[in-house]
Amino acid sequence: KDIFNWFLGQDSIGFFDVSDLVEGTDYFANARVTDRVGFKSEVISTDGFRMDYGIPVAGTVSIKAPFQSDTNNIIFTWQGFSDALSGIGHYDYTIGTTAGAADVAPRTNTGSMDSTTATNLKLGNNNTYYITVYGVDLVGNEISANSSGITIDLVPPTIGTLADGSAEDVEWLKDTLQASANWTGFYDLNGIDYYELALGTTALGTDIKDWTDVGKDTSFTFTEILLKINTDYYFSIKARDQLGNISEPISSDGFRIDAEGPKISNNSVPTDSPLSIFNPISIDLTLTEDVTSYEIQTVSAQGDPSGNSSQVSKVGTNINIQLTPPFTSADQITVSVSLTDVAGNINSGLNYTYTIGYLADYDNDGSVILADQTEFVTAWNNNDLTKELGPVTGTAPYFKPTPDGEFNTRDGMAFVRMWYWDKSNASGKLMAKLQASQGYPLNIEIEADHMMVYPPKGTKAVELILDYPSMDMKVKLPQSEIFSDKGMTLSMADTIGGQLLVNTAYFEKSDRPVRIDLQHLQRERNIPVDISYLFLDENNEPLSSGNEFLDIKPIPKEFALHDNYPNPFNPVTTINYDLPKEGNVRLIIYDIMGREIAKLNNGFMPAGYHSVKWNARNQFGVEVSAGVYFYQIQAGQFSKTQKMILLK
Structure with missing residues (x-):
C-alpha cells in the first residue's frame, strides 16, 4: 500500500490511476475481502506489472522488386521492429497510393508474422503503391515503417533500333561463317532482363538461327553458321523486362554476304599502248562495287616527279587519276590500287603499268623511223611547236623534255640521239627489209666507186638499207652534215656485219639522187647486195617501196x-x-x-x-x-x- 492505500470496492474490479507510475518499477496489486461481520480475508497479490510508455523501435519493410506485373497481389516482408519493455504484440499493415495511406487496403492485423501476401487487390498499371507496416507493443504503443514504392508495369519494353554488323549498320558482310548485330534504344522502367536474337532469310525469320537468349549485351555474333552470297539475311530481336513483359520483335534492314574483294571492271586507258610524253594522262577506273576506302599510288621507274604524283577523285564507282606532263621518254608508271568495300573485303593486288612512248616517235609505233623523221623535219620547217622535242635532260631513251617554245639545234640533237639509240638498241634495224614492191621501180645507177639512187618525183623522205658482204666491199655515205638547207640525213653503218641504213627527210619535195660510195676489196667475184628502199610523199604515204638483190661487179675507176x-x-x-x-x-x-x-x-x-x-x-x-x-x-x-x- 506504498502507492495506493486500501480502498473499498463493491465488485471484483479495481481501477487505479497509474499516471504517476514510472517505468522500470515492478508494481503489484493487492486485494482482501471483508465479510459482513468484519472478518478480513488473507491478502492476495498479483504477479506484478510494469509501466510502458515508450513506442516501439521501427523496422524496415521490404518488397520483392520495385516493379511488378501482378495487379492482384503484393508480397512483402518486414523486420527489425522491437520494443524493449512490453515487446511487440502484433503487426498491422495498410496499402495506399502514398506512404502511410490506406486507400488501397485498410489496416489489417497480421499477428506476429513477419511477411504476408496482400490479396484481392485492384492495382492499376503505371501506378505506384506503398505498404505501411505497424509494429504494436503489448500495451498498444505502435510505430510504423513504409516500403519503397511498387510500380505496376504491364507494358513491354519500348523497341530501339537493330543494326547489321558490329558497329554502324552495314549492307554487306564478308564472312560466310559468322555474322554480328548490335542494337540500341530499348528501354523499360524496370530494366531489360535479357534480349533474344534470331537470324533468318526473311524479316523476323528464324530459319538460320532460332530465338537465342543473348543476355543483356547490346551486340552479339552468331557463329557456326553457313551463309550464302547474294542472299538476303535479317537479324531480329525482342527485349524482355524484369517482369517478363516482352517487346514487339523488330528486324534489321537486312544484309548480304560479299566474300570477294572489289574489282576494277574497266580501265579507260589500256596498258598495252604507249602514252604521250606531252599529253595529260587521265585514267578512269570503273569498280564492280562501291568502296568505303581506297588508296592510289603512282610510281615512276625513272623517278620522274610527273609520274610519282597524281590527283585522284572518286564519284560513285568511278575513280579518276590525273597525271600532269611532260613525262620521261620510255618511262614506266605503275599505278597501284587498293580497295576496301563496305563488307570489309580488301583487294590490294591491282597494279597497272603504263609505258610512256619514245621521244620523237610521233606515230607511237615504238620506234623512231623514217615517218617520224619526216614529221620532225616538216614541223621544223613549218615551226609547228606542237612537235617540239627539246631541250632534254637525261640519257637516251630516258629523256625528260622541257620545251622552250622554239625549234633549234637542241630539238634536232634530241631527235638524232633518239634515232641513233633506236637503231643501236634493237636487232634487225639495219637489215634490209623484205617488203612488198609497190609504186615506181627502183632507179639506180652503179659506177665504179659509187651508186646513185634516184627517188621518184614528189619524194619527201628516203630510206635505203643495204646488206653486203663486208669482206668484199666497203659502203658508206659521202661525208656530209646531218642538217643542210635541203633537209636532214641520218645514217648508221655496221662495217663488220655489212649493213648501211640511210634516212633522209627533205624540207620540200625533192628527187635529188642519193649517192652511196663503194670501195671494192676484191676483184674476182661479183658482190651480192640486198637493198630495200622506201620513198615517202608529203603525207608520209609510200610513193615507192620494195626490195632488190644487186649483183655488183667490181669496176675499176681507170684503165x-x-x-x-x-x-x-x-x-x-x-x-x-x-x-x-x-x-x-x-x-x-x-x-x-x-x-x-x-x-x-x-x-x-x-x-x-x-x-x-x-x-x-x-x-x-x-x-x-x-x-x-x-x-x-x-x-x-x-x-x-x-x-x-x-x-x-
Whole structure:
C-alpha cells in the first residue's frame, strides 16, 4: 500500500490511476475481502506489472522488386521492429497510393508474422503503391515503417533500333561463317532482363538461327553458321523486362554476304599502248562495287616527279587519276590500287603499268623511223611547236623534255640521239627489209666507186638499207652534215656485219639522187647486195617501196695494165689489166725485136678487172726461147706496154 492505500470496492474490479507510475518499477496489486461481520480475508497479490510508455523501435519493410506485373497481389516482408519493455504484440499493415495511406487496403492485423501476401487487390498499371507496416507493443504503443514504392508495369519494353554488323549498320558482310548485330534504344522502367536474337532469310525469320537468349549485351555474333552470297539475311530481336513483359520483335534492314574483294571492271586507258610524253594522262577506273576506302599510288621507274604524283577523285564507282606532263621518254608508271568495300573485303593486288612512248616517235609505233623523221623535219620547217622535242635532260631513251617554245639545234640533237639509240638498241634495224614492191621501180645507177639512187618525183623522205658482204666491199655515205638547207640525213653503218641504213627527210619535195660510195676489196667475184628502199610523199604515204638483190661487179675507176707475176717467170706468168669501160681490147706479146709473138686478147671485153695467163708459147703453140719480152694493151684511147723476162 506504498502507492495506493486500501480502498473499498463493491465488485471484483479495481481501477487505479497509474499516471504517476514510472517505468522500470515492478508494481503489484493487492486485494482482501471483508465479510459482513468484519472478518478480513488473507491478502492476495498479483504477479506484478510494469509501466510502458515508450513506442516501439521501427523496422524496415521490404518488397520483392520495385516493379511488378501482378495487379492482384503484393508480397512483402518486414523486420527489425522491437520494443524493449512490453515487446511487440502484433503487426498491422495498410496499402495506399502514398506512404502511410490506406486507400488501397485498410489496416489489417497480421499477428506476429513477419511477411504476408496482400490479396484481392485492384492495382492499376503505371501506378505506384506503398505498404505501411505497424509494429504494436503489448500495451498498444505502435510505430510504423513504409516500403519503397511498387510500380505496376504491364507494358513491354519500348523497341530501339537493330543494326547489321558490329558497329554502324552495314549492307554487306564478308564472312560466310559468322555474322554480328548490335542494337540500341530499348528501354523499360524496370530494366531489360535479357534480349533474344534470331537470324533468318526473311524479316523476323528464324530459319538460320532460332530465338537465342543473348543476355543483356547490346551486340552479339552468331557463329557456326553457313551463309550464302547474294542472299538476303535479317537479324531480329525482342527485349524482355524484369517482369517478363516482352517487346514487339523488330528486324534489321537486312544484309548480304560479299566474300570477294572489289574489282576494277574497266580501265579507260589500256596498258598495252604507249602514252604521250606531252599529253595529260587521265585514267578512269570503273569498280564492280562501291568502296568505303581506297588508296592510289603512282610510281615512276625513272623517278620522274610527273609520274610519282597524281590527283585522284572518286564519284560513285568511278575513280579518276590525273597525271600532269611532260613525262620521261620510255618511262614506266605503275599505278597501284587498293580497295576496301563496305563488307570489309580488301583487294590490294591491282597494279597497272603504263609505258610512256619514245621521244620523237610521233606515230607511237615504238620506234623512231623514217615517218617520224619526216614529221620532225616538216614541223621544223613549218615551226609547228606542237612537235617540239627539246631541250632534254637525261640519257637516251630516258629523256625528260622541257620545251622552250622554239625549234633549234637542241630539238634536232634530241631527235638524232633518239634515232641513233633506236637503231643501236634493237636487232634487225639495219637489215634490209623484205617488203612488198609497190609504186615506181627502183632507179639506180652503179659506177665504179659509187651508186646513185634516184627517188621518184614528189619524194619527201628516203630510206635505203643495204646488206653486203663486208669482206668484199666497203659502203658508206659521202661525208656530209646531218642538217643542210635541203633537209636532214641520218645514217648508221655496221662495217663488220655489212649493213648501211640511210634516212633522209627533205624540207620540200625533192628527187635529188642519193649517192652511196663503194670501195671494192676484191676483184674476182661479183658482190651480192640486198637493198630495200622506201620513198615517202608529203603525207608520209609510200610513193615507192620494195626490195632488190644487186649483183655488183667490181669496176675499176681507170684503165690500167699491171706488172705481170711472177717476173721473171718460167713457164707461166699472169697479166692483170683494168677496164673501166667495155670495148675492144688488144693484148699482144712482142719480142725484143718488136715482132708479134702471141695475141692474148683481141676482141670485145666488158668493163671490170681482168686477168690472163701466158705460157711462153707463140701463136702457133711453140715454146719461145728465154729472153726479154713486152706485153702491150690497147683499149680505146688507152695504150700501155710493160716488160717481162722469161727464164729457161
